Every structure is written in C-alpha cells, then in structure tokens.
Amino acid sequence: MNQQVTDLVKGCSICAAVQPSQQREPLLPHEIPKTPWTKVGMDFFEFRGRHYLIMTDYSTNWFEVSDMSRITTHALIDQCRFQFGWHGVPLTVVVDSGTQFRSAEFTRFAREWNFEVVVSSPHYHQSNGKAENGVKTVKRMLQKCYLDTKDPMLAILEWRNTPSEQxxxxxxxxxxxxxxxxxxxxxxxxxxxxxxxxxxxYDKHQQARKIQAAYYNLATKPLPPLTTGNQVALQVPGSTSWVPGTVVHSLPHRAYEVESGGWRYKRNWRHLCPTLVPPATPPASRRPSCLRPRRLSFDTCSMGEAIDQHHCSGELVASPQTKSVPQYLPPPTPPLRRSSRKSKPPEGYTAC
Incomplete structure (x- = not known):
C-alpha cells in the first residue's frame, strides 16, 4: 500500500512540478595540488558598473584581479596570456558555463597553451567555489575602499600578506x-x-579542509546515482518549479545530461529529482518556456515577416514559426503650420 502511494505521488505531474528543492549531498571537494598556480579558478564579476576578472589559485589562495573594459573572449584570452606569462601556465583551469569560457577561441587557446578546462554545472556555483569565494572577498574590500576613499591595491596587498588561521x-x-x-x-x-x-x-590546509567537510556532511545525505533513461524532474533555475525530462548521459562530478522538450541540458544532481512522470514532447523548434535563454534568435525570413515575441519569466524569446504580415497604417497627417500655408492673394488685387 505504501509503495503504491509513493508511485502515485511520483507519477503525479502536479506534485512533481511543485516539489521542494533537492537536499544537499556530501561535500565533494576539489583536489588541491602541492605546487602553486597549478589549479586556477576563473570568474567574471561586476562592481559599480565595472567588470573584473578574478583568477584564484587553489593551492595558495593567491588571486589576481583584472579590470576588464570588455568581457569578450578576445579580452579574456589577452588577460590569460598576461597572467600566465607572469605566474606560469596552470595544469587545470576551473570555470563556470559562461559563453567566453565555452567558446571555440578559448578552447583553441587552451589546447595551444596545454592546460585543461573544467566547466562546472550550470546554476551550481558551489562547484566553482574557490573563484566565488575570491569574488566575495574582493567585492568586500572594494566596497570598503570605496567608502573610505582608499587605494584598493593596498588593501589587496595587505590581504596577501596576512597569514591564514588554518x-x-x-x-x-x-x-x-x-x-x-x-x-x-x-x-x-x-x-x-x-x-x-x-x-x-599544505598539510595544515588539507587538515582544515577535512574538518570543514566533516561539519558540512552532518546535514547531508548521499543520493543514488541516475542511469541513462531515468525519468527525472528538472528544476527551473532561480525558482522552485520543475519540468519533466530524461537522463541521456552521466557526466563526472555528479553531473548529468538531461533532455527536456527536445533540448539537452547539463545539470548537477542537486537540480534533478527522480519521477515517474513521462516527459512532454513539444515541437522540436520550441524550447520549454521556463528554460529559454535570455536572447533573441532570429530566423532567416524576409523583412515583411513578423516575429512573434513571447515574454516568459522575464525572458524575451523570438518564435520563428510566426509568418503573419503586419498591417502598416499610414502615418498621421501633421498639423498645418502658419509658415507652411499656401499664400493666396485677395481677388480684388488680381490683374485683369
């Protein structure tokens, strides 16, 4: 009886769409190398309208902050060349799923400079926690220096010289x-x-990490691994809503490739939940509305064809299926000004 009730709840689409977020799993820490600048985490951040790039060393906690006038792939590669020429080329670079890090140019640069790029799961910032922690530290120092009108580089220098308690x-x-x-x-x-x-x-650092992991794992529970073909619910980023999907591939570090609505997504186990609800099959050209990216995708159509724009969860998405031609109205006639009136002399003064 209990198993039947459990299966009934797992097969309910309404229950699967409003279920709470997944629980935390035991900590899976990164491997810390013994040599400096061997494993580096990168991330972009913004402070008071200006963009910055941070590079944090996993071994020494040393970070480099660069003021970026542009956050393009070419600007990222130029800054990497400068920092790697100064500190050396790392073996591993941990990044998030930003478009600059996943571009073909950055992949080619990593191959030429012989370092591995590890991309964390989307919407799972904990996977790139070293860079995220560096961003939090730098933002706090920049805010203090801004309020006190001090040089932020002196604050960073003092932080680099401060011994760690661990x-x-x-x-x-x-x-x-x-x-x-x-x-x-x-x-x-x-x-x-x-x-x-x-x-x-290094030994003290490893001991402190073990203590941190032990405290973190007190409120965690390991989740059973998923296999290819499992029906799961995919959590919508930034909300508690879920959509049905199917596991396609298993990836390293508790990540999975999930297919939902004809599109494939890379998600961590934290954002998935097993369910018995079969995934819906919308048209192949329509991505699930709550998982659409924040961009406009224009189809190859003539200038007279209109593009139907849908607004869902604050995202503007173009639909290439609309083929209706808009009805253009003639512009309204502007009011006649005194200077533009036609001069018409009186009839009494006209020549006979």
Missing part, C-alpha cells in the same frame, strides 16, 4: 616563499625567502 602562512609566502614588502616599515629578515619544503602549509 595554515599560519600568508598567500604571498605560499606563492613566492617570502612576504611582500608594504609601505609600513618592516624588518628585512621577515622578507627573506623561506621555502616550505616539508609541506607544513
């Missing part, structure tokens, strides 16, 4: 094996190189 070493010491000189007076002995060949900072 390891006892600062990001500068772990990155360059010495402290960075600051405007304040400092003893020259403190600026001497001190190479940590025993890996004391």
């Amino acid at each position: 390891t006892g070493f600062s990001p500068a010491q772990r990155m360059f094996a010495h402290r960075c000189r600051m405007p304040l007076p400092v003893s020259q002995e403190l600026l001497l190189p001190e190479v940590d060949r025993e890996g004391r900072a």
